[in-house]
Amino acid sequence: MTRYFRETSVALALAALLLVLAGFAPSFYQAQPLLSLAAREAPALVVTCGMALVLICRQIDVSLGSQLSVCSVAAGLLASLHWPLGLILPGSILLGAAFGALNGALVAGLGLPSIVVTLATMVTWREGLRWLRQGVWVELPEGAQWFGLSQTAGQWTLIGVALTLLALLALAMKHLAAGRFVYAVGSDAEAARLAGIGPQRVTCAVFVLAGALTGLAALMNVAQSPQVDPNSGTGLELKTIAAAVVGGVAISGGRGNLGGAGGLGLAGLRRSGADSFARRGLLGKGDPRRGYPAGRRGGRLARPQTQG
């Protein structure tokens, strides 16, 4: 019981929130908005899985948000050039994996602290993207949205992909030797080395995987609207770190699992639940102290950064 204390408490909190919403804001429980909410959070869920892995390995990656933005724009551009989905999907994943490989090479190969490395790559990709695109959104061609399926079918596909991925990774972390290696390296890298597990290989692999997952998430993100927002990744890293931590991953590494889903669900529900409350006039504005840049309230254009 105590072993799964964190996960159980998250689950209980989630259940409590759902009950409260059922009682006070039943408008929340309509099928379509719920589906849209779940589909909207699906990409973040996928990235959370990657982030959780990085955290368990006792590292951190704050560049995943920028990676998502770049991969989203890249995927969008390829789509507008009428590339088939069969090429865009691996392309986006590979691009994310390449970013991850760079992070991994610097952290694992040179032994540099991951916070500083990923801070640097975050800025580089973000500024590079802004330089190239100047904040312009990418217009997707007809039929690209929802992969050409109907909205509902598309949403279910995305949710399905996210949940399947979550399940697969959770299984792998528990029952695949490679997954256990991640825990080992996160717990004590030197002991791992002496045991014949190469901590550098594992660390690098974790970054690559996180990047690849982000590439996939980018595509899932792109499929949800007719345009691609070049800032879609802003604030993502903090959100996914928080979700992973709430879901039981320890910042010190070596423990936790992918219960980040629960954490993410909590965050997403809180926002939508807050919206439902707001419609009933119970709450003025959303909770500003969380500090996430005011979310995706329907296609806001990027604010140009002023540095004076």
Added chain:
Amino acid sequence: MKSPLKSILLRHETVLLLILTAEWWFFSAAGRNFGTLDNTFDIIRHSVEIGLLALAMTAVVLTGGIDLSVGSLLGLCAVLLGMFWRDAHLTMRVAAVLTLLAGALAGGFNAALITWLRLPPLIVTLGTFSLFRGLAEALTHGVDTFTGFPEAFLFLGQERWLGLPAQLPIFLLFAAGIWLLIHRTTFGRSFRALGFSAEGARYAGIPVERRLAMVYVLAGLTAALAAIVYTARLGQAKADAGTGYELLAITAVVLGGTSIFGGSGSVAGTLLGVAAIAVLNNGLVHTRQPREVAGMLTGLLLLAALSGSVLLKRLATVRQRWQSPPEATERTSS
């Protein structure tokens, strides 16, 4: 930290000085209007805020920690300064003092989480990075801007005093203070001890929690001071002030040779690092490069600086292995 380590550090600063000179020469040739006195003063003005943050960050990094929230705190303090002056109708002096207090308190908040709750500085300041910015945005509802500050105040940021930019004396005074603190006092010695080994420092009787609190409160105070200078220079205060400054500060510190792992570093190196970044940014503007290129280069510069120091160290060990190894320093006498 003398002998072999000292020589490496000296070498690092010399390299930095060379880079600085190279930058200056390049931009003077490539950009119009670069090497002028006016422009140099412009560089100085722009770099004072980053410089202040970098100086405080040096102390933080020496203890083996990091403070990602200084940029956001700068924004929050700028907003507070505006609010104290415009909405609370206080004089600029009082508003400034209150802002400094607020910055120190915010730093204290970081310190409390780090020392009492024993949370890692990375996570704490990652959180307050969001928190402070969110507060600033909430206070201004995302749109409010404070302008119309009194002339006397703006003088600080925009005019000259005795022929030099007015904020320079403040900066130099502060830099001197930090230099003394880190290199000439027991506090600086204890910061280094903390950075090398927190447990070892504790067993040596160093008041670990007090020293950590000191550097984070100092960082908060400095962010507030930087906010005041920033507002004076721009003539306006907005919630997004200081965005990205923490990265610039960290880059300057690492560029200057301070080890990101703690324990070794110098104020002179940080100052050189700040200069290198400031000249780079300014030079890029003069050669008509877009602002984003500067951002990218900052990121790449940080990576290069980090990788460079590690690679140099590895090269040194490889080189030593090739030379005939001298006898071990001493063993027990035979």
Added chain:
Amino acid sequence: MKSLQPARKTEKMEPRQPMPPLLQLDSVSKSFEAVRALRDISFDLQPGEVHALLGENGAGKSTLIKIIAGAHRPDGGTLQILGETVRHLTPATARKLGVACIYQQPALFPDLTVAENIALRLEPAAAFRRVVWPERRARAAGILRQLGAGLKPETEVRRLSMPEQQLVEIACALGSGARIVLMDEPTASLTQTEQRLLFAAVGELRSRGAGIIYITHRLEEIFALADRVTVLRDGQSVGTSRVGELTEFWLIQQMVGRALAQVCPPAARQPGACKLSLKRLGCAAGGVREVSLDLHAGEIVGLAGLVGAGRTELTRTIFGITPADSGAMFLGGQRIEIRSPPEAIARGIALLPEDRRRHGIILEMSVAANITLASHRRIFPGTWLRPAAERALALAFMRELGVRAAGPEAPAHSLSGGNQQKTALARWLATKPEVLLLDEPTQGVDVGAKAEIHKLIRALAGAGMALLLISSDLPEILGMSDRIAIMRGGTIVSLLPGNSTARQVMAAALGQPIDP
């Protein structure tokens, strides 16, 4: 499990069968930066033998072990395992070739369970294979049972004590089916119970035909367990002999390279005023219960007890690292409360900690900086550093204590263990303490420096300091102490005079009745 007595070598030498050695090293060398750790080492290990490695600290024993385990790459020479020359050995390939290693510090994964720790060490390092948890648990349970250790496979290693963690390491070695088992000071952190289990495991491994390389400082273990012993000095092999042909005295001589007069000079004085008095002092977090003890000026009180008895924890409570939550402390008659190390230092209490590298000194800082680190208020009034005064002070202490280093600016990591310990001692002497707590002051220190430190401790007592000496080395405690306090289960169970016998002390430590 077979007999619980330490495996004995046969008295009669059996005719040696011409079997290939399990391990053969020829002219192996290894350097770290400027330090030559090993020079031209030749070494072999026969099946079914226990080959002891003896040497001072820094003689190269741990480096040799790490090379055989694949953790370090030798710079020169050849390595043959089971007759095959091996190049580019890594920990993974060493494991595959049948090498198992038990390090001084258990290399375990604190956040994972015992079962998983054993599994990760024993399973092949292939990444993409399925993990079957019931199999893991059963295998771990089986190995632990065979060893005789009462550990539950599902416990997280974090929650185990040091001796228990070391047992897990031994279990890994036992379960790995390894032919070559390396043990680096395996009994350093074991209590009597675990030691017996270890010796039994050694016997089991021998009967399987495995060879064991056994590093130890304890000569009695060499005589009890080993067939042959190789002595290392300054990175070179001084010689290999059969244990039956040696005496203890000869061994010590080989290690140090010169004749030794006496290890522990005798004590003789009347204790002075009571400096520190503990009355039912307790710290729940540290496991210290109701400790009452008086320390007098000019007196050395030895604190004996088994590993885990709470001696180190007691010093940490007195010094303020884990402050007391019950009972009282009196300094010079006045009641005091110490909630942090700075408070302790201000009151004249100093602690030389057990873990030299983590707590005793800061390796990256210079000798001078280390020496002045605890005395900033006294040496640098007004918080301004004074480099000249610091250097002078450091030189004075280096001279007085015999610290051999390139200079006061030399980084502490460039010194040998004994000199590092002297530097640590200098740090505390600079605080001019009234009470000095010494936790294993000569652990991991070569015999020469050991004698010097003993002389220093004697001199400090002679100058009027009150000293508490923790040591797991019985001869040391018996030779140095004016009184001996024995701890067990977090409290002091008996107080014996300094001229007690080893058996009396051991009996008290084990909780058995003491014969007069």
